[in-house]
Amino acid sequence: MKLTDKVAIVTGATQGIGLACAQRLITEGAKVMLVDIKPEGAGAATALGEQARFFAADVSQKADVDAMVAATLAAFGRVDILINNAGVTHAANFLDVSEDDFDRVLRINLKSMFLCGQAVARVMVRQRGGAIINMSSVNAELAIPNQVPYVVSKGAINQLTKVMSLNLVEHGIRVNGIGPGTILTELAKQAVMASPEARHTILSRTPMGRCGEPEEVASIAAFLASDDASYMTGQTLYVDGGRLALNYTVPVQ
Numbered sequence: 001m002k003l004t005d006k007v008a009i010v011t012g013a014t015q016g017i018g019l020a021c022a023q024r025l026i027t028e029g030a031k032v033m034l035v036d037i038k039p040e041g042a043g044a045a046t047a048l049g050e051q052a053r054f055f056a057a058d059v060s061q062k063a064d065v066d067a068m069v070a071a072t073l074a075a076f077g078r079v080d081i082l083i084n085n086a087g088v089t090h091a092a093n094f095l096d097v098s099e100d101d102f103d104r105v106l107r108i109n110l111k112s113m114f115l116c117g118q119a120v121a122r123v124m125v126r127q128r129g130g131a132i133i134n135m136s137s138v139n140a141e142l143a144i145p146n147q148v149p150y151v152v153s154k155g156a157i158n159q160l161t162k163v164m165s166l167n168l169v170e171h172g173i174r175v176n177g178i179g180p181g182t183i184l185t186e187l188a189k190q191a192v193m194a195s196p197e198a199r200h201t202i203l204s205r206t207p208m209g210r211c212g213e214p215e216e217v218a219s220i221a222a223f224l225a226s227d228d229a230s231y232m233t234g235q236t237l238y239v240d241g242g243r244l245a246l247n248y249t250v251p252v253q
């Protein structure tokens with residue numbers, strides 16, 4: 001086990017990629033505070049056993065983030081790993097995006113990572129080290145129509161990862177990102193798997209010919225959280241079935 005006695009906070013942790021990350025970190029020996037805006041998510045932590053706790057929070061709100069960190073310190077005494085995973089999608093043509101929706105998506109997807117990163121890094125500074133992982137997307141690099149604030153938020157997350165890494169390196173804190181391709185979760189179903197045509201379009205641009213599984217993202221998160229990534233900071237690793245390597249379509253089986 002690579003994360004024995006480490007303590008992690010995972011946001012957006014009661015389903016999808018976040019839940020897979022929490023499960024994998026526990027498998028690697030960590031204690032995990034699962035954080036989600038859905039209070040019914042507490043069951044996910046209960047199912048993971050004694051190594052897991054749940055805290056209900058809207059990570060786009062500073063007061064909730066400060067309470068999340070306090071609850072983690074009260075439960076486990078430290079924070080070694082933060083996985084900034086919570087995020088939402090949004091579909092509308094650029095001409096139809098409301099100001100409120102633009103602000104909401106940027107607040108949830110981007111500002112939350114600033115708020116959680118700053119609050120947790122202040123703890124990590126006292127501990128002389130830690131690892132922060134920001135969940136980006138292939139859509140930091142690939143713009144797709146009708147995903148305006150989402151695409152903007154993901155591009156900004158990559159820059160946030162870099163600038164956080166520069167300011168935190170002196171404290172022994174590494175900051176990296178993960179850019180998943182299309183991963184079979186509720187968000188992807190909303191965003192891209194809503195129709196056979198959308199699925200065909202995605203698979204025609206995916207050399208591996210399939211969508212990814214949440215566990216295939218979680219394994220990269222566990223790597224970046226561990227000392228196996230001790231010389232990595234400021235990077236975003238794409239986990240996309242070859243999506244970004246491709247600039248033409250492939251036949252869909």
Ligand SMILES: NC(=O)c1ccc[n+]([C@@H]2O[C@H](COP(=O)([O-])OP(=O)(O)OC[C@H]3O[C@@H](n4cnc5c(N)ncnc54)[C@H](O)[C@@H]3O)[C@@H](O)[C@H]2O)c1
Binds near residue numbers: 058
């Ligand atoms: N699924 C994909 O294809 C894919 C691809 C690339 C990137 N991502 C990114 O991975 C992350 C997780 O995606 P997913 O597919 O697992 O999504 P999901 O919708 O299945 O899960 C997201 C979780 O975040 C929680 N959440 C939403 N807003 C929150 C808030 N304000 N505070 C706390 N929790 C909140 C939700 O309740 C939910 O449990 C997101 O950042 C997403 O942008 C997903």
Ligand SMILES: O=S(=O)(O)c1ccc(CO)cc1
Binds near residue numbers: 142180181202
């Ligand atoms: O349409 S896609 O570019 O494949 C795509 C991939 C991932 C997500 C979620 O970040 C949305 C759209």
